[in-house]
Amino acid sequence: MKTILFVIGILIFGITHSQTISEAELLNYISINSGGVYDTQVIQMGNYNSAEIQAQQISLTQSGEFQQFYYTETSLVPSNLNVNVEGNNNYVEIYGNNQIMDNITINIEGDNRNVIIRNYP
DSSP states (O other): OHHHHHHHHHHHHHHHHHHHHHHHHHHHHHHHHHTTOOOEEEEEESSSOEEEEEOSSEEEEEESSSOEEEEEOOSSSOOOEEEEEESSSOEEEEEOOOGGGTTOEEEEESSSOEEEEEOOO
16 A cells, blocks of 8 residues: 555656656746747827737737727747737737747738637647
């Protein structure tokens, strides 16, 4: 019985330790490859535009009136997203990022548009 508990304890410790190393390696990869500098650029032209961004690297251009933009990045690796919205009364919501969203450009033109993108890794 003691042997089984000892083996289970070693397995749990090994799994926990290997996961910690993987997270540390990921953070090291991010800091080496990005230089620790993140760039977020927001340009708004018009009245009553709003943007709520929780990300490290994004470029947003809103041109028009009553634009709403919401973006929440869920990964430690930035996706370098570019979004251009032109028109009036547009709503854009992007939640999460994955490999499909890496270096993507989203262009939205027109009035009264709703775009909702949900990404799950």
